[in-house]
Amino acid sequence: MADVPILSLTTFLPLVGALFILLIRGEEQNVARNAKSVALWTSIITFVVSLFILTGFDPSNPGFQLVEEVQWLPAFNIAYIKGIDGVSVWFVLASTLLTPICVVASWDAVEKRVKEFMIALLVLETMLVGMFTALDFVLFYFFFEGVLLPMFLMIGIWGGPNRVYASYKFFIYTFVGSVLMLLAILAMYLTAGTMDMRVMVDYPFSSNMQIWLWLAFFIAFAVKTPIWPAHTWLPFAHVEAPTAGSVMLAGVMLKMGGYGLIRANIQMLPEASFYFQNLVFVMSIGAIIYTSLVALAQSDMKKMIAYSSVAHMGYVSMGIFTMNQQGLDGAMFQMLSHTFVSAALFLCIGVAYNRLHTREMAAYGGMAKNMPRYAVVFAIFMFASVGLPGTSGFVGEFLTMLGAFEANTWVGLFSATGLVLGAAYMLLLFRKLFFGKLDKPEVKAMQDLNWKEVSFFAPLVAIVIIMGVYPASFQNVYNPTLEKILADHQASLRSAGLIEAQPTQTAHVTQETASTAAQGQPVADKASEN
């Protein structure tokens, strides 16, 4: 197994499928049918192949594994390096799992230009997997930007009535955000002399430089995540995108931001992360409270879920920057949970939309009577989104808040209000859709979930419940990596004199409260220096 370049295989297999689809010729109906089945088989095979990543991955090893390295551009010190660690492994699998689900979900929903749609979907998968497995910064940037074209086309061609505006907004926001990151990458390259992310993680950049680099990276990832107030592209993109587009966007693309924040900001720029901690807290709280309130006011159900995504990603950014074990663990878990829950919620909305072709909540009502299976599935994901114990959402939100309370009581307190608001809008949505009188004739005529829909909801339900009941099954894979990240982080802060020197690891809680207490001092010092 060791000789098979499994990561490259997972990355480029979908592209091979896309090329096959490109070659399909003939009558329109046949082309559409063949394109769909090629896409389905390709994505399923890719998923199966990607499972071997999990078997080949050793969770107890916190470093990068399954590394592949090929020389590419020696003049610029750029190489083709791929590898995964505990942080990235789940995202790779999430991408490969969601793609076949998207193919099935768009089986009947996409009617025009099916061939092109499937190509775009598979290219998107390649870019996503490539981005999560890239260990060379240029390669990372390559795939990070490469995601834009398929997504731009997906929103623009198969989207709703306002698709052109949404696709432009999506593109220009994310592009401008990430070109600043490119400048930061260039600056890091000129300082560290390599593009190898493994080296950069350990390279001590000067404190002053870290501030600027951090800002550039943060803008790029804040747009992608998105962190309030850089989130305004997201509701438009979600509302206009076809169901599969929304699923990939919410399920995996938003995680590119969170992944980047951990990989670049936390791991490479520890001092600046420490320095900007409070800024991120304020923005995250802003996201959690403000976007929850905005979600409460929506009449379009897709928009509501879109805003709820921003709120949930607020927990992620908050958890990441608490920089303690619980917070980081919770952020990772919340990202994974959000991957499946938000993907499933968008699929749920897709089910209703395919039947009635409207996203207005007012057009529905009383569906619990004629669509019981649909109501149950929707309820499970609704509860997971709210964070009910026993579902995946609970673990993530609980841990991030635990971390936040440790880092700063006020942050924890404010973030807790988000839970109440989250419950409010999700329950509102559920009530409007499923309860009340079943008096609208077109709603009465709606059919319950068919076998295709059941087939893609079933694995998601299972995952969400397993994650909620037995979270350790997921956590065990990334925890050693997170522990190492945290230890490295604190070591570099200590050597920079930002926190007091102290023994490591054994007594978590006391240590971290001590470090929290020590945090106020140096930040104030820094501020007075400037």
Add this chain to the structure above:
Amino acid sequence: MATFPDLIPALPEIFLAVAAMALLLIGVFRGEGSLRLVSWLAVASLIGAGFLAVTGVGLTGRVVTFNGLFVTDPFAVFAKLLILTASGLSIILSINYLEKERVARFEYPVLAVLATLGMMGMVSANNLISLYIGLELQSLALYVLAAFKRDTVKSSEAGLKYFVLGALSSGLLLYGSSLIYGFTGSVSFERLAEVLTGTPSLGVIVGMVFVSAGLAFKISAVPFHMWTPDVYEGAPTSVTSFFAVAPKVAAMSLFIRVLVGPFGDLTAQWHQVIWFCAAASMIVGSLGAIQQKNIKRLMAYSSIGHIGYALVGLSAGSQEGVRGVLIYLAIYLAMNVGVFAIILSMRQNGRAVEEVADLAGLSKTHPLLAFAMAVFMWSLAGVPPAAGFWGKWAVFLPAIQSQLYGLAIIGVIASGISCYYYLRVIKVMYFDDVTEQLDRPALLTGAVATGAALFVFPVYIFFLAPITSGAAAAAASLFGAR
């Protein structure tokens, strides 16, 4: 007693000059209908000249001849290769266009070859006089080409405009040269490099600014860009496709040679000029194109912007910067040849069209052509994984190395803005409905477009390493000679 000069270093140029005369004779004797033959022979002679330039007829490194007027070094060879490739492709593209527009005259390829000869002279110039001769040979041929469709008002206007403004810029250049000669007593690049050290006199600086202005005119850098959109729009499309690449590459290479060679020690003086030109070109290029409906005008502004990016590399003033500019030019060549191949094939019912809106729904009628165009737009916008990203990479890296953070930030903002209009082309092709179908593109044009698209993505991945090392060697030869 003057000895007979060594002709070997100038063999590619001599070969091309003889070939041009021979082509003219063939054309005259065969008369009407000889366009195809003369064009292919012209391409063959360009390939021949390229072969001679690459092998160097046994010469390596830097060789000077004609009493120091003419130099050939890896830098010149690299630039010549780009120029010959661009000219050759543009001649191939023009055959079909000229036949369909009923201006199939054999003078066209002959003039293109003569212009190419002038460009080769430019990049090999080692003296202000030979610089001027090369430049004028190129320009005169281009003036005629711009007005090649002499029966249409637009083309004549473009030719006249280009001629008047080109003459003005030549005047600026000559005036600057005379000032430099007056204050230093020499026109030789090597002598100038020796003399111009330390703090130069005011006269030299004024002269240098005039020379820079003349050259900035040729590469259409802001604020000397005004002629570009009009000439691009008015000239026959095949001529525009020629204008867009080869003369730009030649003038840019010449610009580099002049600034790095004779004015190499005056970096502090010219740096601000280039900084301004780069920043202004990027901004004007990205803002100006937003309103354009004509795709040729759009490409004109796009090329202004791209020259701005290339100048970012030059303003870094380092060897890496020059390497970056050369890589940029190589990628720029591929993208522009491809885009113009598609523009040349834009015809509805046999009539050439050039509005962006005419591309509507191209992804349904000609999916491959639309995809190729999308790749080019993607690459021009500088978004990875297309090749255009590497051009930007190669010029921004040295800029940051030289701590030109302001320029780099202006550059990335401009490229963000420019996305808007590049995306608009993609939007029109993919999101809009077909209004009127385009004709099937000619086989040859389609082949060039497809080839260029494949190069821009993904084949370039394998060529990037050799291009980079070639550009690095070229830049090193320029800096080594100082």
